[in-house]
Amino acid sequence: MPDIVILTGAGISAESGIETFRADTGLWAQHKVEDVATPEGFARNPERVVAFYNTRRAGIAAAEPNAAHLALAKLEAENDGSVLIVTQNIDDLHERGGSQNVIHMHGAAGSALCASCDHRWPAPLVMHVTDSCPSCGAAPARPDIVWFGEIPYQMDRIIDAISVADIFVSIGTSGNVYPAAGFVAEAARNGVATLEINLEPSAVGSQFEDAIMGPATQTVPAWVEQILNGG
Structure with missing residues (x-):
């Protein structure tokens, strides 16, 4: 996988x-x-x-983790390949949902x-x-x-992981905040497949190869099941 x-x-x-x-x-x-x-x-x-x-x-x-958080934890637990979550969020819902490999780039x-x-x-x-x-x-x-004007955390680790991934997925981001908005371009430069999951296309949505639109609690679990079933 x-x-x-x-x-x-x-x-x-x-x-x-x-x-x-x-x-x-x-x-x-x-x-x-x-x-x-x-x-x-x-x-x-x-x-x-x-x-x-x-x-x-x-x-x-x-707040409580929702179905999208829980689905990503399931993906990490059951995917044979690695799963790294890089979040712009300062909440701990990924961790409380069961994910362990999480980078909080904004603190x-x-x-x-x-x-x-x-x-x-x-x-x-x-x-x-x-x-x-x-x-x-x-x-x-x-x-x-990490406030405006400060450098996000663990940028070298994030870029290294994106450059060698098979798939880069962006979920629920606006695409207006850099450097995160530039991750899809980094992935594309390295031949990594890219997917945006969002309510509507982000500011960098045109740079993704594929897109799934809809609420995260519906789209993310469905996508995870597709990956785990070899889709």
């Missing part, structure tokens, strides 16, 4: 009740990106940023980061700016999130 790299975005978790970045209502609509998702915003008002991610963490804790809500020494530790449900680093004792603590 094939080696598969899967990029997931907000669309895979939306059906679990976690709002997308571009939703017209909800938490993101109430805040400016530059205030809560940039290093400069954290420097100006760390209390506001920490409070914002405390609210996001609470929302994630209340994770469940992790805290020391702004002084880069040490990471499990974030409490409610963080405080005055929380001190368990390694060096410094404050402030910040959410372990």
